[in-house]
Amino acid sequence: MYDYYFTFRSVTAALSAQRALERAGVSSLTVRTPRELRQKGCGYSLRIREELLADARRALQAASVPYQKVYRKTDRGSWQEVVT
Amino acid sequence: MIYFDSAATTFQKPASVPNAVLRAMQTCASVGRGGHAAAMEAAETVYNCRVMASALFDAEPEQVVFTMNATHGLNTAIFSLLSPGASVVISGFEHNAVTRPLHALGVDVRVAGEKLFDREDTLRAFEREIAKKPDAVVCTHVSNVFGYVLPIEEIAALCKAENVPLIIDASQSAGTLPVSLRQTGARYIAMPGHKGLYGPQGTGILLCGDGGKPLLFGGTGSNSMEQDMPEFLPDRLEAGTHNVCGLAGLTEGMRFVRKQSPKAILRHEQSLLAQMQQELRGQECVRFFTGEAQAGVQSVCIENVDCEEAAQALAQEGIAVRAGLHCAPLAHCSAGTIGTGTLRVSFSAFNTPQEVHRFAMLCKKLFP
Numbered sequence: 001m002y003d004y005y006f007t008f009r010s011v012t013a014a015l016s017a018q019r020a021l022e023r024a025g026v027s028s029l030t031v032r033t034p035r036e037l038r039q040k041g042c043g044y045s046l047r048i049r050e051e052l053l054a055d056a057r058r059a060l061q062a063a064s065v066p067y068q069k070v071y072r073k074t075d076r077g078s079w080q081e082v083v084t
Numbered sequence: 085m086i087y088f089d090s091a092a093t094t095f096q097k098p099a100s101v102p103n104a105v106l107r108a109m110q111t112c113a114s115v116g117r118g119g120h121a122a123a124m125e126a127a128e129t130v131y132n133c134r135v136m137a138s139a140l141f142d143a144e145p146e147q148v149v150f151t152m153n154a155t156h157g158l159n160t161a162i163f164s165l166l167s168p169g170a171s172v173v174i175s176g177f178e179h180n181a182v183t184r185p186l187h188a189l190g191v192d193v194r195v196a197g198e199k200l201f202d203r204e205d206t207l208r209a210f211e212r213e214i215a216k217k218p219d220a221v222v223c224t225h226v227s228n229v230f231g232y233v234l235p236i237e238e239i240a241a242l243c244k245a246e247n248v249p250l251i252i253d254a255s256q257s258a259g260t261l262p263v264s265l266r267q268t269g270a271r272y273i274a275m276p277g278h279k280g281l282y283g284p285q286g287t288g289i290l291l292c293g294d295g296g297k298p299l300l301f302g303g304t305g306s307n308s309m310e311q312d313m314p315e316f317l318p319d320r321l322e323a324g325t326h327n328v329c330g331l332a333g334l335t336e337g338m339r340f341v342r343k344q345s346p347k348a349i350l351r352h353e354q355s356l357l358a359q360m361q362q363e364l365r366g367q368e369c370v371r372f373f374t375g376e377a378q379a380g381v382q383s384v385c386i387e388n389v390d391c392e393e394a395a396q397a398l399a400q401e402g403i404a405v406r407a408g409l410h411c412a413p414l415a416h417c418s419a420g421t422i423g424t425g426t427l428r429v430s431f432s433a434f435n436t437p438q439e440v441h442r443f444a445m446l447c448k449k450l451f452p
Binding site: 015042044 | 318
């Protein structure tokens with residue numbers, strides 16, 4: 001089972017997204033963006049379970065909440081960007 | 085103490101405000117600087133304040149920028165929009181928080197509308213000046229000296245039609261009159277958290293229809309590798325550590341305003357104003373500056389009594405008012421009171437008819 005990480009440009013953007021997901025019944029966890037995924041330094045991500053990925057994408061799109069990228073961590077511990 | 089100086093800062097706050105400040109001091113660290121529980125508690129606290137403000141003022145949460153006060157917000161807005169030599173139109177009732185940054189910047193200022201309580205004249209004057217397509221318009225919603233409610237919606241419509249950016253000073257209107265970023269189309273709307281929103285001092289809100297230029301440069305907890313401030317709001321205009329405790333209190337202040345309703349608060353303040361005018365009607369030495377378009381602020385002059393001495397006499401009787409020029413010499417020039425200043429009474433949701441009655445009785449005794 002993978003965990004997926006939606007990355008955001010700021011904590012405000014991450015919380016905005018989390019609230020949109022909550023309204024859609026999708027649970028998520030706000031975390032500091034893992035080092036390997038940081039593009040310009042510090043950042044925040046929402047960590048979402050695999051089975052909620054599609055719902056999460058739909059909810060963020062419906063709420064017009066932008067995110068930067070989506071990643072998943074492989075069994076080997078490496079990161080893969082998930083492209084829509 | 086009977087506190088009638090809410091135009092300076094509201095002294096009585098809902099109990100939930102200091103409670104929230106204390107709770108935040110005990111549970112919140114800094115926003116956007118960590119992932120631990122106290123940092124996330126701070127982030128949630130500040131975000132809740134943004135959401136509350138966005139609902140009250142018809143904006144997106146990201147368009148809500150937190151400032152130290154309205155002066156900070158107005159400086160940010162003015163320095164974002166204008167450069168030296170630019171042309172700007174202001175009303176005849178602006179506070180030094182508007183006129184001083186304009187003076188420092190070295191812009192060409194045109195004053196539109198100097199007739200107190202004459203909304204038609206104000207609007208016609210703005211119409212003439214906006215037609216000349218200035219670089220910006222800066223206008224107060226309510227005069228902090230006289231309580232004059234300017235026709236801001238109509239001025240905003242004129243600006244929109246001519247594509248002239250508008251900055252609104254909502255220092256005296258936030259919490260009592262409708263303030264909407266969306267409806268007005270204003271480029272910026274600045275307000276303090278500590279007056280009509282009943283929050284702590286050290287808080288303010290700048291609603292941003294545009295990105296803006298930072299006044300302050302520093303850490304934002306985002307894009308840390310880049311040396312330019314972030315392009316996106318609110319981070320672009322929020323360098324440094326937030327006043328998390330203050331914003332926790334401001335959330336509760338706004339919650340109070342929403343629950344009471346701004347309309348009801350305004351009606352209450354205007355009713356106290358009317359009562360005061362009625363009770364002092366026979367006092368010939370008291371000159372009221374009053375008109376139809378007036379919020380809960382009242383200036384008076386007392387014949388043969390210096391306004392500062394009058395305020396001091398009232399203070400000794402336990403009544404807090406303000407006297408002098410109220411950091412708004414332009415307003416006094418417009419109204420003809422620059423030589424004397426005025427004594428100003430300004431109400432809040434917490435003042436009562438009994439307090440107004442005591443004030444009137446004391447005035448009759450002190451200034452026969």
